[in-house]
Amino acid sequence: MEEFSEAWNKLHEMHYQKELGRDILNFLSQPENQKLEASHLIESFEIKKAVTGADIFEEASASGRYFFSPSDDSEGTVDDFKQGWIVAAEKGSPLPHHSKDYVGSNVISISGKGLSRCKMTWSNRKEPEIFVKKQKNGENILYNVLTPAGHMTGPHMDNSGSGHDLGVSFGSKLILFWQPSEKVLEDYKLMHGLNRGNLTANCVKCWPGLHWVILRTGESIVISPGIIHAVLSADNSVASGWNFLNSEWICNGSMKVMVEWELKVIEERWTEKGSLKKSLYGRHGILNSLKQDMNMWKDWMNTSLKNDEIMKDLRDLINLVNKRLQKIDKVGK
Ligand SMILES: O=C(O)CCC(=O)C(=O)O
Ligand SMILES: [Fe+2]
Secondary structure, three states: OHHHHHHHHOOOOOOOOHHHHHHHHHHHHOHHHHOOEOHHHOEEOEEOOOOOHHHHHHHHHHOOEEEEOOOOOOEOOHHHHHHHHHHHHHHOOOOOOOOOOEEEEEEEOOOOOHHHHHOEEOOOOOOOOEEEOEOOOOOEOOEEEEEOOOEEOOOEOOOOOOEEEEEEEEOOEEEEEEOOOHHHHHHHOOOOOOOOHHHHHHHHHHOOOEEEEEEOOOEEEEEOOOOEEEEEEOOOEEEEEOEEEEOHHHHOOHHHHHHHHHHHHHHHHHOOOHHHHHOOOOOOOHHHHHHHHHHHHHHHHOOOOOOHHHHHHHHHHHHHHHHHHHHHHHHOO
16 A cells, blocks of 8 residues: 555646545555455456557557546547556656546457457456357457556446456556445446546545455456446556456346346436436447346357256346336437
8 A cells, every 4th residue: 555655646746636546545544444455355367478568559559448537528539548648657647737648448459469469367267157258269358448647437337237357467556446335326326327536535435335455467356246446546557357247146146136226227317318318328338338248148148058047037137128228228319
């Protein structure tokens, strides 16, 4: 934690997240909050070849979405991202007049290029319980988040119907996450699918069930379906990982609870206007991510023989999602 705080303190004094981040780090450094560290959840993975700046830049040009992190509305180009990344590395940016602090998200690795050359392997994953989407050549589809120094996400839930490995392939990150209690889910409802980075400090102080962990290069944690988390990056860094499925979440019913929670939020949003309603649609919208999760489960069902009871529960859940999304999908846009 000390090392991470030191790196954060080196950010430019005018960085728009500097004080909020410092607030969080001071809070976590208090003895009672240090106890919330959950380092036992860390899993190591192997990186075949160290990730370099060149790998990251090559990757950045391939795919992804580049946006100015405090506001989801400001989309940028790969060049904006690269410019911001260099300034952030050199000066702990952004300088007050330099607002091009772009984050690259959903950057999917293309086989043989960029970060995929570094081949990340989690050795203790076993199939068929665990299922990861594959590229045509059989390798897992790896997605990356490229974050300049001083980047802080809002509290967010990426998927209610799949889990993901959140691994650090370059630099280090502080991960904050909350147990999904009624209070947390109720407050979070209005932030879902929107980037609310400036609320992270408030949530750290107010929400029960907080845990935190610092991940260094080559370390990861599993984010189970529906886990609300927020991430701070003191230096330029990269998160790499993949979505995966684990049939245990069907057996113990935990995934269904989160999918039903998300369906309810979607139905409420649908009756709203403006950015709340807009957050449902588009490639990176809430609807699409839930649909992608369900498609992944359909693929999983086709892979090998499965336990009948699990198959029935899963089919029921997929049907429920289809039914409840039908009207929203058709007339919502
Ligand atoms: O690295 C980051 O800033 C965000 C990573 C994250 O939240 C994720 O991969 O789900
Ligand atoms: Fe995330």
